[in-house]
Amino acid sequence: MNMPFVNELTTALDTDQIADLRSNVRGQVILPEDAEYESARLAWNLAVNQHPALIVIAADADDIAAALRFAALVDLDVTVQATGHGVARPATDCLLLITSELKGVQIDATARTAWVEAGVKWGAVLNAAQAVGLAPLLGSSPGVGAIGYTLGGGMGWLARKYGLAADSVLRFEVVLANGEKVSTSPTENADLFWALGGGGGAFAVVTGMEIKLYPVQTVYGGTLIYPAAAAREVLQFFREWSRYLPNEWTTSVAIMNLPPLPELPPFLSGQSVVMVNACYAGETRIGQMMAQAWMDWQAPLVNGFHEMPFSEVGTISNDPQDPMPGTSSGAWMNDLSDDAIETILRFALPAGGPPTLVKTEVRQAGGAMAITDTYERAYSHRQAPFVLQMVGVSPTPEAVEAVMSHARQFKAALGSHLTGGTYMNFLEGEEKYTSTRQSFEGDKAELLKGIKAKYDPLNRFNRALNLLPDSNGPFNKRPR
Ligand SMILES: Cc1cc2nc3c(=O)[nH]c(=O)nc-3n(C[C@H](O)[C@H](O)[C@H](O)COP(=O)(O)OP(=O)(O)OC[C@H]3O[C@@H](n4cnc5c(N)ncnc54)[C@H](O)[C@@H]3O)c2cc1C
Incomplete structure (x- = not known):
């Protein structure tokens, strides 16, 4: 139970200004003393404990603009939240702008595109697109916000065939920190469009995006489950099997320490257990032939590979849908050598006590993600062959620190098997913020700082990433 929170900033907010804001928005304006505050401040990730100075639940893009003009007037920082699956720094002492009510999805089946508003979860796009035989580039969970996921890059079960979600964006509509609405595309405000393509949510509030859809109705795949005792051999076999797979396959291998659950x-x-997760976006018969290598090698405890409508792609990872307290860390990998596998086994499996991590997953990268030119978008580290993600359940701040400490030791032990780069979508909390530089390769962090200085000169959106507007200043200080 959290203690009631008295926010000094809120008490300082002028009641007339709040009344003006309330009359200017169709959505809700919620203050700490309001009954709705305790539920409105929650994120999907229940490990997030945030105490905003006020919360605006926007009903439309005009509300977003009004909220940003208000923030500018009273000099408040702004945090954007669609679902709360990927919070970096919590929205404490700032304006929490919730976009979840912007739920519009429009499909253009002829052009194979979708218009997706700021509060839409992937499941809604998936259902609407599948109804006309098309597929969006969603990730493992249909419950994740489409725009937050895409701003971080967006690697899903079609990634090796069709690339990242960020690579399939045609246009972002945004509201800038000063409340101005602008359109961004390769021909309009192209620098901002470049930044939003994997550069995260620190530049403007995206009100909607136009994305490409792909003709995928049926896929082959699912999960093979092997006993933990075979983990070493499964990881080694996965490395060899995945090495020559065509781009129709997107795959991963995960060591799972499953909680005791009655279901x-x-x-x-x-x-x-060890799970091999995979999706083959091609002819089922061919996919089956290529998956047969696993059955010939060693029969799994469970063979969950099957043909499925793409609308069921969320069953491959079976991520939790209900809010839960979690901590995630990760890193790009250079290789999955025997030495790297030994380290993974040492840190992923329980060592005599309760396991620290629920999941340690190595996703195969490359394919269509790697053929896009490095400088096409802000998104980075396209050439790394694998990405590692570690997830722990963390109901208390101590549990968050225990997972992070374990993840830090895990990464240190992997040493040169890691590239040194991070994938921001697989980071959460403080690490997502402090790893800003590692999320971008070459001079991209510097380029992003310049773009931020242009579009968010007062660093209003400063909780998502550590990008100072002053390109000559120290990287870790606010400008005001
Ligand atoms: C169960 C689970 C499964 C996942 N699976 C995958 C996966 O398969 N592949 C993958 O790449 N990632 C995956 N992720 C990571 C996920 O993509 C990121 O956490 C993403 O940031 C979540 O976006 P959200 O809008 O749902 O979350 P939120 O916490 O609401 O938003 C996260 C951040 O995105 C930014 N943001 C969101 N909306 C806007 C907006 N309208 N304008 C500007 N900025 C905005 C903000 O900076 C915000 O802090 C997964 C996460 C979880 C918890």
Whole structure:
């Protein structure tokens, strides 16, 4: 239970200004003393504990503009939240701008595009697109926000075939920190469009995006489950199997320490297992032939590979849908050598006590993600062959620190098997913020700082990434 919170900033906010804001928005303006505050300040990730000075639940793009003009007037920082799956620094002492009510999705089946508003979760785009035989480039969970995911890059089960979600954006409509609405595309405000393509949510509030859709109705894949005792051999076999796969396959291997849950069968409840997750976006018969290598090598405990409508792609990872407290860390990998595998086994499997991590997943990268030119978008590290993600359940601040400490040791032990780069979508909390530089390669962080200085000169959106507007200043200080 959190203690009631008295926010000094809120008490300083002028009641007339708040009344003006309330009369200027169709959505809700919520202050700490309001009954709705305790539920409105929650993120999907229940480990996030944030106490905004005020909350605006926008009903439309005009509300977003009004909220940003208000923030400028009273000099408040702004944090944007669609679902709260990917919070960096919590929205404390600032304006929390919630976009979840902007739920519009429009499909143009002829042009194979979709218009997606700021509060839309991927599941809604998936359903609307599948109804006309098309597919968006969603990630493992249909519950994740489409725009937050895309701003970070967006690597899903079609990534090696069709690339990142960020590579399939045709246009972003945004509201700038000063409340001005602008359009961004390769021909309009192209620098901002470049930054939003994997550069994160620190530049403007995206009110909607136009994205490409792809003709995918059926895929082959799912999950193979092997016993933890075979983890070493499964990771080694995964490395060899995935090495020559065509881009129709997007794959991963995950060591899971499953919690004891009544809904799980006894052989999984409270057990450690290795899962091979995969999606083949091609002819099922061919996919089956290529997957047969696993069955010939060693029969899994469960063979969950099957043909499925793409609308069921969320069942491959089966991510939690209900809010939960979690901590995630990750890093790009140079290789999945035997030495890297030994380190993964050491840190991913429980060592005599309760496991620190629920999931340690190595996703295969490359394919269509890697053929796009490095400087086409802000998104970085396209050439790394694998990306590692570690996830722990963390209901208390101590548990968050325990997971992060374990993740830090894990990454240190992997040493040169890591590239040194991070994928911002797989980071959460303070690490997402402090790893800003590692999320971008070459001089991209400097380029992003310049773009931020142009579009958000007062660093209003300063909780998502550490990008100072002053390109000559120290990287870790605010400008005011
Ligand atoms: C269960 C789960 C599964 C996931 N699977 C994948 C996956 O398969 N592939 C992958 O790449 N990532 C994956 N992610 C990571 C996810 O893409 C990021 O956490 C993403 O930031 C979530 O976006 P959101 O809008 O849902 O979350 P939020 O926490 O609401 O937003 C995250 C950040 O995005 C920015 N943002 C959101 N909306 C806007 C907007 N309208 N304008 C400007 N900035 C905005 C803000 O900076 C905000 O802090 C997963 C995360 C979870 C928890």
